[in-house]
Amino acid sequence: MNKLEKAAHIIVHTCLKIKKSEAVLVVTDEQLYDIGHLLWHTASKVTTNAALLEIKWSRKKDAEPPSTVCGAMLLADVLLLATSRSLSHTQARRKACRRGARVVTMPDITADTMRRAVDIDYRENARRSRILADILTIGQEAHLTTPAGTNAYFPIAGKKGYADTGLVHEPGSFSNLPAGESCVGPSEGKSHGRVVIERGMANFATRDDSIIFDVKDGHVQRIKGGDGAEQLRRLLSKFGPKARNIAELGIGTNPKARIVGCTLEDEKTRGTAHVAVGNSISFGGKVDVPVHLDGILLQPTLTVDSKVIIDNGQLIV
Numbered sequence: 001m002n003k004l005e006k007a008a009h010i011i012v013h014t015c016l017k018i019k020k021s022e023a024v025l026v027v028t029d030e031q032l033y034d035i036g037h038l039l040w041h042t043a044s045k046v047t048t049n050a051a052l053l054e055i056k057w058s059r060k061k062d063a064e065p066p067s068t069v070c071g072a073m074l075l076a077d078v079l080l081l082a083t084s085r086s087l088s089h090t091q092a093r094r095k096a097c098r099r100g101a102r103v104v105t106m107p108d109i110t111a112d113t114m115r116r117a118v119d120i121d122y123r124e125n126a127r128r129s130r131i132l133a134d135i136l137t138i139g140q141e142a143h144l145t146t147p148a149g150t151n152a153y154f155p156i157a158g159k160k161g162y163a164d165t166g167l168v169h170e171p172g173s174f175s176n177l178p179a180g181e182s183c184v185g186p187s188e189g190k191s192h193g194r195v196v197i198e199r200g201m202a203n204f205a206t207r208d209d210s211i212i213f214d215v216k217d218g219h220v221q222r223i224k225g226g227d228g229a230e231q232l233r234r235l236l237s238k239f240g241p242k243a244r245n246i247a248e249l250g251i252g253t254n255p256k257a258r259i260v261g262c263t264l265e266d267e268k269t270r271g272t273a274h275v276a277v278g279n280s281i282s283f284g285g286k287v288d289v290p291v292h293l294d295g296i297l298l299q300p301t302l303t304v305d306s307k308v309i310i311d312n313g314q315l316i317v
Contacts, residue, residue, distance in 0.1 A: 157187065190218050263294050
């Protein structure tokens with residue numbers, strides 16, 4: 001068994017604990033077909049009721065999958081969504097969870113990420129992520145700074161923190177893979193300050209082209225920077241003002257994740273922070289817009305109610 005096959009085995013047997021009696025649906029597309037096929041093949045060794053469905057995307061950047069795929073997703077006990085377009089924050093995924101499906105999403109995952117960042121100690125990572133999620137749940141306000149110039153405040157009183165543990169064992173549960181983050185949806189309309197995005201945002205933010213957000217009243221008022229900032233402005237403009245909503249504040253906890261230029265892995269890297277704009281429904285918010293983009297911040301210092309949680313990129317908890 002090579003490292004990629006081992007990762008698929010971990011996903012099927014540890015992360016999802018698929019049973020012989022369960023109906024499993026793997027949804028993939030042309031870009032990630034090899035990974036999707038491996039996941040289907042691995043699941044098929046456990047249950048004979050496993051199917052592989054390949055999406056043919058339209059040219060339009062639809063957030064939701066085709067209606068036929070949505071229908072199939074509602075019939076499965078377990079969903080593995082390995083696609084180049086994220087299905088994490090879609091109505092299709094949320095509806096499947098409400099019907100009791102256990103769901104794993106792996107948007108734009110690479111074979112290298114899967115080999116390296118899936119094989120972790122899930123019990124220990126879940127323990128750490130849940131502690132951080134509890135701190136975010138109890139907290140009143142988070143303050144985030146970075147050497148790159150971030151200095152922003154996120155009111156979180158009354159908001160529930162979430163732990164992305166990768167252990168998807170209960171009906172209706174959901175996780176990214178690779179897993180490893182704790183996050184919260186800030187109170188809408190209240191975040192303020194400056195956020196300097198160093199990676200992510202649909203890969204518009206890069207090492208050589210950071211994107212600066214000036215945030216007021218919970219929305220990004222200005223987007224500054226080079227070519228990446230201009231591309232991001234054009235993308236968000238297609239979805240209207242709600243796309244600039246500050247939707248999420250997150251902390252990476254995965255010890256094997258690295259900054260590689262893939263948001264799925266970058267945001268899980270232990271000691272990083274990320275701030276997302278757009279859809280906040282998955283975090284208990286009310287902004288329902290067909291876009292959710294995460295931006296990664298390096299070497300952050302994060303305090304919650306004056307308690308230091310991350311100190312210059314080092315998790316204190």
